[in-house]
Amino acid sequence: MALSLQVFYLEGEDSVVKERLLDMAFEPKILALCCHYCAYAAADLAGSMRAQYPPNVRVLRLPCTGKLDTGYILRAFERGIDGIIVAGCLEGGCHFQEGNLRARKRVTLVRELMAEAGLEQERLEMFNLSSAQGQTFADIVEMMTGRIKELGPSPLREKVAVGG
Amino acid sequence: MIVAHRKNIQDLKAILAPHKKILVLGCGGCVTVCLAGGEREVGMISSALRIAYRVDGDEHEIHETTIERQCENQFIEEILPKVQEVDAVLSLACGAGVQSIAERYPNKPVYPGVDTKFIGILQEQGIWTEKCAACGQCIVGFYGAVCPLTRCSKAQVDGPCGGARNGKCEVSPEIDCGWQLIYDRLKAIGQLDRLLDPAPLTDWSKSHEGGCRKVVREDQRVKTPTSG
Structure with missing residues (x-):
């Protein structure tokens, strides 16, 4: 029903209605960079628990968030991703001692660069959770999906980078 | 080593505004060691610039490359074809490197991508101090x-x-x-x-x-x- 309405209005002339419908139809693409030892297992647990969360997230496993490179985040934004979750172990609980603490510093640096470049910092957030927190993972995805829906699509969407 | 620090992305965007094809050029010397202008920083600054331009709806071609040292002609020669292709070069080397590139390519606009601070040392991880x-x-x-x-x-x-x-x-x-x-x-x-x-x-x-x-x-x- 919604789809047919959308098609109907898109063919019409009312650009305000068209824009509004496009906003309503916006389904963000969110990348979750998850540590193997915690968030990735928590995402798995969320599935086993049948916890419901929006299907907008794409999970990418890292051996530790300490593996996170600022380039992973920036390149993903360049390619039009709408939001990024970095999810590492609870502070003090990193399998490699301090990978999650280093990741947080890198996330802070990228957020600075995003602000300078004019991209909303809120599109990137780091979270800490344990492998037992399946529901927390679902809540994080829910919260970020809501936040990105409010922000709207990334201004870099559907535009392919030149060079590189 | 010569210690430098990156410039703000908005400032770089303004400096490079008249140019559409830009080469972000890193240096494998001091600025790599002080994490301001090596290969990794070239990737970071280039990405941030692409994002900044495209947020404004501008299309700029940003190319990336890093050479061993920008203060020696022998290494600068290697990038001649790449420099010829672009409208301007954003050098992430120290002030010496920037001028070295400009001297070698007299008809090409060359801009500094970092602020050269001082001759110093790595006091501790993440802290550099002036010594000379x-x-x-x-x-x-x-x-x-x-x-x-x-x-x-x-x-x-x-x-x-x-x-x-x-x-x-x-x-x-x-x-x-x-x-x-x-x-x-x-x-x-x-x-x-x-x-x-x-x-x-x-x-x-x-x-x-x-x-x-x-x-x-x-x-x-x-x-x-x-x-x-």
Whole structure:
């Protein structure tokens, strides 16, 4: 029903209605960079628990968030991703001692660069959770999906980078 | 090493505004070590610039490359085809590297992507500090290997100013008093008597005050003055 309405209005002339419908139809693409030892297992647990969360997230496993490179985040934004979750172990609980603490510093640096470049910092957030927190993972995805829906699509969407 | 720090993305965007095809050029020397302009930073700055332009709806081609050192012609030659293809070069090297690229490619606009700060050391992970003013006539041997020109905020070579409090400079409590450091160091190595001697005169003509400097080593030269 919604789809047919959308098609109907898109063919019409009312650009305000068209824009509004496009906003309503916006389904963000969110990348979750998850540590193997915690968030990735928590995402798995969320599935086993049948916890419901929006299907907008794409999970990418890292051996530790300490593996996170600022380039992973920036390149993903360049390619039009709408939001990024970095999810590492609870502070003090990193399998490699301090990978999650280093990741947080890198996330802070990228957020600075995003602000300078004019991209909303809120599109990137780091979270800490344990492998037992399946529901927390679902809540994080829910919260970020809501936040990105409010922000709207990334201004870099559907535009392919030149060079590189 | 020469220590540099990245410029703000908005400032870079403004500097590069007239150009559509830009080469972001990294240097594998000092700026790689101080994490300001090496291959990794080239990737980071290039990505941030692409994002910044596209947020505004502008399309700019940003290319990336890093060479061994930007202060040597031998390495600069390697990038000739890439430089010819672009409208401008954003060099992430120190000020010497930027000028070196500009001299080699006289018709190409070249801009600095970092602010060159000082000659210094890695004090601890993530902290770099200034140690040398490149005065052209090293005098640290008289001062227990602590440079009064650099470490003393007033560059006093003949004793402390009297403004220090608890070993900290009156310019900022963050800065150690250079003369406190000199005293402590001379005491530690048993050379406090050096302070009784008058300070050697500083020949400022060997510093930048003597004009743009040059070191010529005939034993190293391939091109002799007569061979042209």
